[in-house]
Amino acid sequence: MKFKYCALLLILTLLSCFKSQEQQMLDREKAQEMMKEADLLFSRSKYNEALDLYLKTSKLDYEEPLLIYKIAFCYDKGPKDYQKAAKYYEKALKSLNVQNNLKYMAAAYFNLGVIAGKMDEQDQKLSYFSTAFSLLQKMETIGRLDAEDYFRIGYIYWDKKEYTPAQKYFLTSIRLFKKTNPTHFYHAGAYYNIGLIYWVKEDYNTTLWYWKRALKLEPDNEFYKEWIKKAAKFRNASST
Numbered sequence: 699m700k701f702k703y704c705a706l707l708l709i710l711t712l713l714s715c716f717k718s719q720e721q722q723m724l725d726r727e728k729a730q731e732m733m734k735e736a737d738l739l740f741s742r743s744k745y746n747e748a749l750d751l752y753l754k755t756s757k758l759d760y761e762e763p764l765l766i767y768k769i770a771f772c773y774d775k776g777p778k779d780y781q782k783a784a785k786y787y788e789k790a791l792k793s794l795n796v797q798n799n800l801k802y803m804a805a806a807y808f809n810l811g812v813i814a815g816k817m818d819e820q821d822q823k824l825s826y827f828s829t830a831f832s833l834l835q836k837m838e839t840i841g842r843l844d845a846e847d848y849f850r851i852g853y854i855y856w857d858k859k860e861y862t863p864a865q866k867y868f869l870t871s872i873r874l875f876k877k878t879n880p881t882h883f884y885h886a887g888a889y890y891n892i893g894l895i896y897w898v899k900e901d902y903n904t905t906l907w908y909w910k911r912a913l914k915l916e917p918d919n920e921f922y923k924e925w926i927k928k929a930a931k932f933r934n935a936s937s938t
Contacts (some may be wrong), residue, residue: 729760740768743883745776766790767802771809775883780813787813801847804833808850815857827854845874849884853891861895868892886915890922893929902933 736751749772756765770786773779787806794803811826831854837843838851852867868888875885893908906929913922 725758726760729755729758732758733760733762733765736768740772743775743881745772748772749776763793763795763799764790764802766793767806770806774809774813780816784810784813800833800837801842801844804830804837804847804850807833808854811854823857827857830854845871845878845882846884848874849888852888856891856895861898865892865895880915883916886912886919886922889915890925893925897929900932900936902929902936905929906933 732751732755736748736755739745739748739751749769752765752769752772755762756769766786767790770783770790773786774783787810791803791806794806796803807826807830811823811830814820814823814826830850834843834847834851834854837847843851848867848871852864852871855861855864855867868891871888872885875882875888879885889908889912893905893912896902896904896908906926909922909926909929913919913926916922
């Protein structure tokens with residue numbers, strides 16, 4: 699009787715394991731489908747919609763190194779929940795591999811620096827930017843920079859008020875974005891930041907030239923519209 703009971707228990711355990719494995723396969727297939735759909739939304743800058751799918755995918759224990767990074771990025775650029783974005787960027791950095799994910803590690807540290815700056819955490823910002831800059835320099839040495847990376851280096855130089863190298867890297871990013879991804883928000887951002895360099899120099903004509911090109915890339919950007927109005931007022935005031 700004891701033997702029969704043990705045998706039955708063993709069979710039930712095995713069936714449970716098989717069922718678990720089958721469920722895992724179904725979950726993985728479902729996760730892969732949602733990931734593809736989310737990535738498509740992500741590529742179209744529909745970050746709120748992509749975020750919902752990425753979060754659902756993460757609940758299925760889907761092992762994808764970039765999933766956590768993409769969740770962080772969506773929180774950052776979609777609902778602009780910077781605390782959650784920072785939390786997921788930090789989590790992503792624990793799973794990203796330096797050898798295989800150097801670009802995304804640099805991007806995560808850079809984005810953490812931008813968030814720290816928005817939250818007025820200057821020491822944290824400088825620390826994150828320093829790490830991002832080191833990783834980006836390593837990528838530049840081995841010839842792996844793309845348009846986004848050139849923008850990030852330019853931004854870090856700009857933040858340090860080193861405007862000559864900042865403008866150089868921004869212009870390189872613009873040239874590459876025109877060829878590869880002209881609708882990327884960093885493309886408009888590069889024009890805007892170069893405009894800021896001339897704003898500091900009180901060269902409002904050149905400022906307007908760059909900011910109008912940023913607005914041309916993002917016609918609905920109210921932020922750019924407001925700064926163009928300010929630059930126009932300063933230009934008119936300085937010419938009278």
